[in-house]
Amino acid sequence: MQDLENLYLRDKKYIADTYTRIKLEPDYGEGCYLTDANGDKYLDMYSGISVNLAGHSEESIVNAIAQQSGRYIHLSNNFICRPAVELAEILVNNSFAEKVFFTNSGTEANEAAIKLARKYGKSKAKEKAKILSAYNSFHGRTMGSLSLTAQVKYQESFKPLVGDIDYFEYNNAEDLEKKFSDDVCAVFIELIQGEGGIVQADKLFLEKLSVLSEKYDFLIIADEIQTGLGRTGKFLACEHFDIKPDVVTLAKGLGGGLPIGAALLGNRCKDIFSKGDHGSTFAPNPVASAAGVAALKIILEDGFLEDINKKHEYLVYSLKQLQNLYPEIIKDIRGKGLMLGIDAGEFAQIIKEKAFENKLLLNVTAGKIIRLLPALNISYEEMNKFIQIFNYIISEKI
Numbered sequence: 001m002q003d004l005e006n007l008y009l010r011d012k013k014y015i016a017d018t019y020t021r022i023k024l025e026p027d028y029g030e031g032c033y034l035t036d037a038n039g040d041k042y043l044d045m046y047s048g049i050s051v052n053l054a055g056h057s058e059e060s061i062v063n064a065i066a067q068q069s070g071r072y073i074h075l076s077n078n079f080i081c082r083p084a085v086e087l088a089e090i091l092v093n094n095s096f097a098e099k100v101f102f103t104n105s106g107t108e109a110n111e112a113a114i115k116l117a118r119k120y121g122k123s124k125a126k127e128k129a130k131i132l133s134a135y136n137s138f139h140g141r142t143m144g145s146l147s148l149t150a151q152v153k154y155q156e157s158f159k160p161l162v163g164d165i166d167y168f169e170y171n172n173a174e175d176l177e178k179k180f181s182d183d184v185c186a187v188f189i190e191l192i193q194g195e196g197g198i199v200q201a202d203k204l205f206l207e208k209l210s211v212l213s214e215k216y217d218f219l220i221i222a223d224e225i226q227t228g229l230g231r232t233g234k235f236l237a238c239e240h241f242d243i244k245p246d247v248v249t250l251a252k253g254l255g256g257g258l259p260i261g262a263a264l265l266g267n268r269c270k271d272i273f274s275k276g277d278h279g280s281t282f283a284p285n286p287v288a289s290a291a292g293v294a295a296l297k298i299i300l301e302d303g304f305l306e307d308i309n310k311k312h313e314y315l316v317y318s319l320k321q322l323q324n325l326y327p328e329i330i331k332d333i334r335g336k337g338l339m340l341g342i343d344a345g346e347f348a349q350i351i352k353e354k355a356f357e358n359k360l361l362l363n364v365t366a367g368k369i370i371r372l373l374p375a376l377n378i379s380y381e382e383m384n385k386f387i388q389i390f391n392y393i394i395s396e397k398i
């Protein structure tokens, strides 16, 4: 305890104070659990904010990391990197994409997509540079992605932002149309807003986006950094919706826990970037790529995605039973696959705190939404344990 307290103080002293820490120093992770130095096991219901798709320290991922780092850890982009080629091939073979541009993170994947969109626009007309994104969205924290992230709390201190970006109200087809002109080169959209509180795009809105894309020549860029790679029960969330993106951005679990991001490029934009247009010293890191190949092999195993949908049904059914008992606490349950939001209003934060006392790790987003993003291979036993602790906390009338 003394040691943990000391580490906590050193963390505060030496690391810039941009995150709120839970007072837990995990000793090791295994599947859906994190264990501390005392041997206390915590059930992790958000898997590193959706990074550890196959749970903590999954064996085939650990082995892939060990093997690849024994061969080489980094190459410059002057060389052919086998694990990167393999990762790109898996992404292309399982999606609409024809090529992949690799980055190190989600925000960088969106930065790449911004540059791509601007180059696409310029190839059509000099003024075609405007990019649209939604209010309440989250696209990352570097200046381009931040400029797309239309939330005052993220943007205000960092103005001026990147120019020629405008915002529409999510799920408001009329407002989207109002913002359009021939100058628009791209629309960025999260098909389910994650950070914004698990808010799903509706059918009419996406229909309007598709109609507009026939009238005006622009790229539809789906930010699937949170929704992609099986999280919603499909390899990409866009498969649930009647929408054909030109670009999908990915990161989170793409490297099996190691940092890597990607922009998946469809037919219309696969050759927009030419030599020297964009690049990175580090991306794609070979070890992250090898770990990513191992992670994607798990997600693409026969029946794995179908199982996610069954787990969704089971969790939603169990949570709805609790909602019937405690409607004043659980106001809404929403989401797809294993990306679920429980609207607990003013109770969300206290539930999170009580959960920690009961060795359950929960994440809260948008102030009032308990966001569940467990490992995709979570077992029924683990889901039952979550429901049991959650039930216990809310039945205590907090």
Ligand SMILES: Cc1ncc(COP(=O)(O)O)c(C=O)c1O
Residues within 6 Å of the ligand: 105, 106, 107, 108, 110, 138, 139, 140, 141, 190, 194, 195, 223, 224, 225, 226, 251, 252
């Ligand atoms: C939808 C979405 N876009 C972009 C990002 C930024 O990704 P990163 O933190 O890897 O830069 C996130 C991260 O949470 C995200 O959820």
